[in-house]
Amino acid sequence: MVSTIQDNMTRKKYILGNWKLYKNLSDITAFFADFNKQQTKTSNVVYGFAPTYLGLALAANLKKGQAIIMAQDVSDKLEGSYTGQISPIQLKDFGIKHCIVGHSETRKFLGANDEVVNKKVLTCLSNKIKPIICIGESLTQYKRKQTRHVLTQQLKTIFAGVKPTQATNCVIAYEPLWAIGTGITPTHEEITSLCGYIRKVLVSFYGKKIAEQMIILYGGSVNKDNIMSIIALKDVDGCLIGKASLSAVDMAKIIKEVNIWTRN
Ligand code: PGA
Numbered sequence: 001m002v003s004t005i006q007d008n009m010t011r012k013k014y015i016l017g018n019w020k021l022y023k024n025l026s027d028i029t030a031f032f033a034d035f036n037k038q039q040t041k042t043s044n045v046v047y048g049f050a051p052t053y054l055g056l057a058l059a060a061n062l063k064k065g066q067a068i069i070m071a072q073d074v075s076d077k078l079e080g081s082y083t084g085q086i087s088p089i090q091l092k093d094f095g096i097k098h099c100i101v102g103h104s105e106t107r108k109f110l111g112a113n114d115e116v117v118n119k120k121v122l123t124c125l126s127n128k129i130k131p132i133i134c135i136g137e138s139l140t141q142y143k144r145k146q147t148r149h150v151l152t153q154q155l156k157t158i159f160a161g162v163k164p165t166q167a168t169n170c171v172i173a174y175e176p177l178w179a180i181g182t183g184i185t186p187t188h189e190e191i192t193s194l195c196g197y198i199r200k201v202l203v204s205f206y207g208k209k210i211a212e213q214m215i216i217l218y219g220g221s222v223n224k225d226n227i228m229s230i231i232a233l234k235d236v237d238g239c240l241i242g243k244a245s246l247s248a249v250d251m252a253k254i255i256k257e258v259n260i261w262t263r264n
Contacts, residue, residue: 013231013258014171014215014238015047016132017245018072018100019055028055032062034248039065040255044262046238047255049245050100053086060095070098070132073106076119078127088120088127099124100240101131102158104177114157121158125166132171132240133158134219135198139178147176148197155201164206171215173240174198179220181242185230191218192233199235224250231258 023031028051048068051059060069075085091099101124102117112120117133124131135158137150151174162170174195179185186194195216202211218230219240227239238258244250 011237013045013262014217015255016240017049018242019051022246025058028058031248035252036064038252042259045259068098071096072100074099074120076116088123088129091129092127098130101133103134114154118158118160122161130169132173134173134175136175136177152201164210167206167210168213173217173219175219183221185221195235224254227254
């Protein structure tokens with residue numbers, strides 16, 4: 001056994017919303033007008049939102065309290081002739097301290113493979129940006145029962161060169177590709193055992209003490225109706241939420257419920 005329920009409870013819970021290619025400036029304004037009204041102070045829950053690059057400044061300006069504002073992607077290059085890219089230096093300059101890296105949609109549409117994700121993670125960390133690193137298997141790999149092998153290979157490549165002192169600044173999101181935006185989630189047994197497995201791989205890289213501090217999220221078709229049962233699972237430290245994070249009412253409700261749950 002890698003960790004205990006007690007260990008699970010010593011880590012904060014993370015509720016992160018990925019807004020993908022949604023929300024223009026007026027939508028962001030409306031979101032925070034609603035969200036800020038319903039927001040409660042949370043002590044054990046870290047929460048945040050990832051708008052597009054163009055929405056980052058507005059979101060950072062409008063958010064109240066503890067919400068973190070994350071970028072959805074970043075270049076693996078620091079500067080140079082790379083048209084269309086944004087570097088970790090520029091994110092830092094902009095006051096952004098968190099960035100999703102390796103989301104399956106950036107892998108699919110922008111061609112980021114694990115080697116590129118590794119470079120992004122390293123450049124983020126050396127610029128004090130905390131990466132939220134997405135990993136997960138395809139439906140074919142799932143059906144072929146290759147999930148653990150795929151996760152191990154992804155983690156090996158992505159964490160190459162990440163020092164133990166940097167590892168605790170990384171958040172990992174286990175997002176099976178077949179669960180993203182499909183309304184289908186793995187079973188609770190699968191989620192808990194795979195998040196536990198990820199932690200076991202991290203123990204093999206960094207030892208128990210560091211691995212037990214690392215945050216492991218589940219993502220893929222999480223919503224206000226299923227989140228509480230997922231978040232209660234051993235080794236699941238929170239969720240990365242896509243579609244359901246677009247609603248201020250739902251997100252405020254989720255954060256409130258998780259916060260109450262952590263205190264019981
Ligand atoms: P979903 O997206 O919640 O809409 O399935 C999750 C994600 O892409 O991170």
